[in-house]
Amino acid sequence: MTDKTIHFFIISDSIGETARKVLQAVLAQFPGIEPIIEIHPFIRTKEELVPILNDAKQVKAVIIHTLVLEDLSRYTKDFCDSKQLLCYDILKEIVADLTHLTKEEPTKRAGSLHRLDDEYFNRISAIEFAVRYDDGKDPKGLLEADLVLIGISRTSKTPLSMFLANKNVKVANLPLLPEAQIPDELWQVDPKKIVGLTNDVDTLASFRRERMLSYGMPVETPYTNRKRIKAEVDYALDLYEKIGCSIINVAQRSIEETAEIIIQNVLAEERLI
Secondary structure, three states: OOOOEEEEEEEEOOOOHHHHHHHHHHHOOOOOOEEEEEEEOOOOOHHHHHHHHHHHHHOOOEEEEEOOOHHHHHHHHHHHHHHOOOEEEOOHHHHHHHHHHHOOOOOOOOOOOOOOOHHHHHHHHHHHHHHHOHHHOOOHHHHHOOEEEEEOOOOOHHHHHHHHHOOOOOEEEEEOOOOOOOOHHHHHOOHHHEEEEEOOHHHHHHHHHHHHHHOOOOOOOOOOOHHHHHHHHHHHHHHHHHHOOEEEEOOOOOHHHHHHHHHHHHHHHHOOO
């Protein structure tokens, strides 16, 4: 983590592709920024929205959304204003101007931008898959996935899963802890479909300390202890060697950079993308 690291939360009532492309275009103008991007698709209710906004508050994220439902859009703006978070509704101004120009009211149908073609449905299916099998929720997903991401805490497993899901890749991810048992299903997956994610000890220690501070919790814990973190990293690397999978160090890499490595070196070989 550096002073140029910025968290971005993309919140959408559809797949988040519109906001993601806008953000990518903007970030291309700022090569010095180190973005951490989280995509939260299919947000249709306040109950789904509130915990995402609370997570954004903890990391002081920049929020970019395409929520067309007025109550969700307004709630997001009010929340960000009260917590002093940057928030961009990238549809609001042009929708308002076109309403004024044409005297027609927008439909405000969630996700109405996308054509209901095969690619669209495949993308939705991949995103739903990533959500269902995030964080090792169900080891059966490891056997059904196009790609399996494994790694210790704070190695970008979830944001990478969502980013690749937006490219129609079904991704399951599994957190690793030295004390936790590895599910039998992992050993049944073709190693070519597995990517082991790692990070530098210093980067992990800094990131974890900042995370604890943002939650208002004690900094000195096993979670932030450097010896403990090194033990976690060593455990993961030993496991990757036993599996025979690809290994990527995500330190100093954006989600897009890591995803591109996976696309070029793993998915292209498997002809999945």
